[in-house]
Amino acid sequence: MPKNRVARLKSRPVGLVTRDNFDIESDELPGLEEGQILVKIQFVSLDPAMRGWLAEGKSYVEPVAVGDVMRSYSAGIVEESRHPDFAPGDAVAGMFGVQEYAIIDSRAALRVDTSLAPLERWIGGLGMPGVTAYFGLLDIGNPKEGETLVVSAASGAVGSIVGQIGKLKGLRVVGIAGGPEKCKYIVDELGFDAAVDYKAGNLRAALKEHCPDGVDIYFENVGGEITDTVMNLMNIGGRVPVCGMISVYNATEIPPGLKSIRSVLVNRLRVQGFIVFDFAKRYPEAVKALGEWHASGLLKMREDVRDGGVDAFPDVLNMLYSGENNGKLVLRV
Ligand SMILES: NC(=O)c1ccc[n+]([C@@H]2O[C@H](COP(=O)([O-])OP(=O)(O)OC[C@H]3O[C@@H](n4cnc5c(N)ncnc54)[C@H](OP(=O)(O)O)[C@@H]3O)[C@@H](O)[C@H]2O)c1
Missing domain, CATH: 3.90.180.10 (Medium-chain alcohol dehydrogenases, catalytic domain)
Structure with a gap:
């Protein structure tokens, strides 16, 4: 051995x-x-x-x-x-x-x-992160053609798949990512409608520019100030699949709470956390769909x-x- x-x-x-x-x-x-x-x-x-x-x-x-x-x-x-x-x-x-x-x-x-x-x-993309993107967007996000989706950590394992599935479902897709290279990648290579560099310091103004009709779905991957900024731009009846909060995973003190909770009330938002294991029985459905889109060149990884x-x-x-x-x-x- x-x-x-x-x-x-x-x-x-x-x-x-x-x-x-x-x-x-x-x-x-x-x-x-x-x-x-x-x-x-x-x-x-x-x-x-x-x-x-x-x-x-x-x-x-x-x-x-x-x-x-x-x-x-x-x-x-x-x-x-x-x-x-x-x-x-x-x-x-x-x-x-x-x-x-x-x-x-x-x-x-x-x-x-x-x-x-x-x-x-x-x-x-054909494993756990892809399956997370699939169920998080389609089951929790409940997208409808023509709506606007914002996804954070948009160039990463989950976010990149969320945004591309969003395009396949006829959404306007705006990704939030750190730095010009990642932003260029999600627009030029993955076909997102727009990208916003959260490190550039004008997140709210840039999101308003790229989401002229407001935000219907915010696919949450990061937490913190990005969440508050996007939540305050949501439309009535919006959905927020809470997938992750990477900005706080290494925190040594309890981070400050959500400042945008009023938007949940005023806009009647549905904010729902999920864990990919919740969909364990349906994994084959996701892997089949992801595999078919990937094979036909519609889903890049x-x-x-x-x-x-x-x-x-x-x-x-x-x-x-x-x-x-x-x-x-x-x-x-
Ligand atoms: N609910 C579930 O079952 C489930 C399953 C899988 C993953 N997740 C969650 O999905 C999220 C993304 O995971 P992933 O595997 O796809 O990782 P990933 O996006 O491939 O990599 C993590 C990215 O997060 C961004 N990031 C790191 N610190 C940040 C901060 N303080 N503020 C904003 N962005 C930050 C970085 O991108 P930038 O350079 O763009 O900042 C980094 O590249 C994580 O929160 C993860 O926990 C949840």
Whole structure:
């Protein structure tokens, strides 16, 4: 059996994660039991929620326990199998953790087709972030042709798919992103109607200019001041799918509350949080639709693949919170 490089939680972070929060070691791998498969992980998904999984307290999943392998979505190739449904060479994705090899019950592995898309895309646009975008916009956002959609973190894994599905559904789509390059990308490459650079300092005026009929759906990925600014531009009957709040995930004090709550009343907004797991039974529907749009060139996806292996995990994760990633952030292991 090969050695396995693995990241285990050593201590709970305060603020951004550091290398010291993890024990990163090489372990011996045990032999397989009946029904298990050995996966050589190739790509580990970096997701903003990982910071939440490290914190104690009530959340939508149990926190990663100190001493446990860091939880992550990953994709890899089966190297050994003791289950008749899997054979060496099969490509699979699942919650395999931040490590080079995973020995898992075969029921925890999802077979993926690398003839349709590269392996890393199955943990990106065709995986959890794509499915999040699909249900968040279509089920929670309830879009109607001709409406205006604003999405934040618009060039990222979820936001880029939200905006493109919005275009497919006949919406006017305005993305909020950090910096001119990301803004150019979502308009020129992804076909958004307009982009607003929130770092340029004139968010409200720019949104008003690009949303002349107001905002019907705000797909919330970031929280903080951006939320207040967009919420105050919403139309009566608007919807706000609350997908994420990345601006507060590393906060060491409780951040100030929403200043725009009056808009919820005055405009009769429907503000609804959701977690992608809520739609677990319907994942195949989303993957089918995303796959078809992708195959016909209607849905573009890009991954930002970083090298450095398991040892680089804490530093690469932090790129999400500084906005250094350009597309779905993935670590090659
Ligand atoms: N509800 C669910 O089930 C679910 C599932 C998946 C993801 N999510 C949420 O969806 C959101 C996006 O996740 P993702 O995987 O697609 O990440 P991503 O957008 O690919 O990467 C994160 C991006 O967030 C932006 N950002 C970071 N700090 C920010 C801040 N303080 N203010 C404004 N923007 C900031 C950065 O883009 P800029 O350079 O543009 O600032 C960064 O590139 C996250 O909030 C995540 O937690 C929720």
